[in-house]
Amino acid sequence: MSLFTSLLAVVLLAGTVAEAGSAKQNGTALRKSVVQVAANGAATATCGPLDAPENAQCKEVVEWAAGGGKWDTKAGSWYRNMPNIAGVKHDQATLADFQRLYYCAPPGKDKFCGLPPCTGCSEPPCTDCFAGHQLYASMRPGCDGNDRSIGCVPPKTAMGYKGQHWPTTVVHGAQEMHIFAIGDWGGMDGSLDTAQGRLNIVAYDWGKRPGPSVFPRSRWNKAHTVQLCDHKQLVECFNTRGQPPCIPECGYVPGVDDNPQILVAEAFKARAALKDPQYILNVGDNFYWGGIEKTCGEPMNKIAYPTKHQFDQIFEGVYQGAGLSHKPWFSVLGNHDWGGFKFDNAWDQQMSYTWASNRWVLPAPYYKTSVSYADLGFDVDYYFLDSNFVDAKPPEEDPNHNMCSRKNNKPSATCGAADGPTSVDSCPAWFAALWAEQKDWVTQLLPKSQATWQIAVTHFPCGHEQGFYKGLANMGLDLLVTGHRHDQELWFPDDYAKNHMGITCIVTGGGGWNHL
Numbered sequence: 001m002s003l004f005t006s007l008l009a010v011v012l013l014a015g016t017v018a019e020a021g022s023a024k025q026n027g028t029a030l031r032k033s034v035v036q037v038a039a040n041g042a043a044t045a046t047c048g049p050l051d052a053p054e055n056a057q058c059k060e061v062v063e064w065a066a067g068g069g070k071w072d073t074k075a076g077s078w079y080r081n082m083p084n085i086a087g088v089k090h091d092q093a094t095l096a097d098f099q100r101l102y103y104c105a106p107p108g109k110d111k112f113c114g115l116p117p118c119t120g121c122s123e124p125p126c127t128d129c130f131a132g133h134q135l136y137a138s139m140r141p142g143c144d145g146n147d148r149s150i151g152c153v154p155p156k157t158a159m160g161y162k163g164q165h166w167p168t169t170v171v172h173g174a175q176e177m178h179i180f181a182i183g184d185w186g187g188m189d190g191s192l193d194t195a196q197g198r199l200n201i202v203a204y205d206w207g208k209r210p211g212p213s214v215f216p217r218s219r220w221n222k223a224h225t226v227q228l229c230d231h232k233q234l235v236e237c238f239n240t241r242g243q244p245p246c247i248p249e250c251g252y253v254p255g256v257d258d259n260p261q262i263l264v265a266e267a268f269k270a271r272a273a274l275k276d277p278q279y280i281l282n283v284g285d286n287f288y289w290g291g292i293e294k295t296c297g298e299p300m301n302k303i304a305y306p307t308k309h310q311f312d313q314i315f316e317g318v319y320q321g322a323g324l325s326h327k328p329w330f331s332v333l334g335n336h337d338w339g340g341f342k343f344d345n346a347w348d349q350q351m352s353y354t355w356a357s358n359r360w361v362l363p364a365p366y367y368k369t370s371v372s373y374a375d376l377g378f379d380v381d382y383y384f385l386d387s388n389f390v391d392a393k394p395p396e397e398d399p400n401h402n403m404c405s406r407k408n409n410k411p412s413a414t415c416g417a418a419d420g421p422t423s424v425d426s427c428p429a430w431f432a433a434l435w436a437e438q439k440d441w442v443t444q445l446l447p448k449s450q451a452t453w454q455i456a457v458t459h460f461p462c463g464h465e466q467g468f469y470k471g472l473a474n475m476g477l478d479l480l481v482t483g484h485r486h487d488q489e490l491w492f493p494d495d496y497a498k499n500h501m502g503i504t505c506i507v508t509g510g511g512g513w514n515h516l
Helices: 059-066 082-086 095-104 231-240 260-275 305-316 347-355 427-448 466-475
Strands: 007-013 032-038 043-047 169-171 179-182 227-229 279-282 329-331 367-373 378-384 453-457 479-482 488-491 504-508
Touching: 059 095, 082 095, 179 260, 179 504, 227 231, 305 347, 329 378, 378 427, 427 466
Parallel strands: 169 367, 179 279, 279 329, 378 453, 453 479, 479 504
Antiparallel strands: 007 032, 032 043, 367 378, 488 504
């Protein structure tokens, strides 16, 4: 049983006994902590006073902000998120409102609160980050409330819907039909003030701006055999927008290199307006640099503040328009969505968003669905697979490209509350087991398919596990759609020098989050 499956709420009073719900006359939070106690007796505070030990890092700055700091000439910029989080302007905010801000989206990464206030805020409940209007994922938009199936309500844990069938999509019309595929698109949300002591998602001096920003990785020649410009040199070009000391070998082009996701999205939208795709296949790496910037383990029916912020800035605010709005995005996780070089970022929140959205579909790490083209007389079975075991290496290996890295994961890292890996040491085996059970699952299902076409969608690119996919091809698989490599590739079955799978394979990893 998960540690969090059976919880009891208790109130612990710090100091003298007081009636629950009462507060000091000056509006500060009551000196108590609300604690969740698991069935095994382990307790975790969910809110508390500013002088709680968990708030030692933020106490001084919160008191300063609520005192004279909110009148500083720069306060409007520092505390710009106060209305969204606390429901009031910064100059009207109480001490508890500032504690809430420094818990949800602290203006300074080193001065974060470990607990929100229990009382005393302007727009209760004080424990949410949405001004008292917590965003839930308890019912997918459009459901009538009576349907309790996968298509309408979330599972209890992130693994609850593994291998299940997402409701079949029925497409009407006799016109030419189109499917769009995209991957490795999710830019960096530089405007997010990260909590929990996390680094802001900013790689260069002016990256803290609304909308997607770029990770300037490096630049190579076309054959990717010679590095022309390393990461540090490319960041320097971003800082100066191509001016000296940016070296010519970096080839930095203002308006292009600093805007790749938007440029690709504009082309994507223009094509969508012309061709009107019925749905999108999304092969992962949806949010860089490490997925949703929160720790895994939130309840599946709740959307955290970073989740909403990153989806708004990187997805909802980018992929809208004729031919795209309201179209399903059938998705998988990429290695960066799991955390990139760690495993305990909020990958489960990307699944939760399925039930807060009318188009995002990611109910489990692996699942299936079908699309019926009713008036054209054919259908497709889709199998969505999580192939990220490829980057789940032994903890001591390749720390920059290893979700199980001992260097980048904290010793206490765990996603046990989400039924994910429980430790750094068990991480590689967990991902290997996830892949093994998917192989058994799809091997059993594929031969039973009665659909006209069978297509698999996964993150890691054409070339991995070729023997396995060749076996699926012998069972009827027609197409493999992948990403991860930041380019566009088309592998035909007769490309014998590299393709040993016997089927066509696509790499669609040029979505634009990163600059190569």
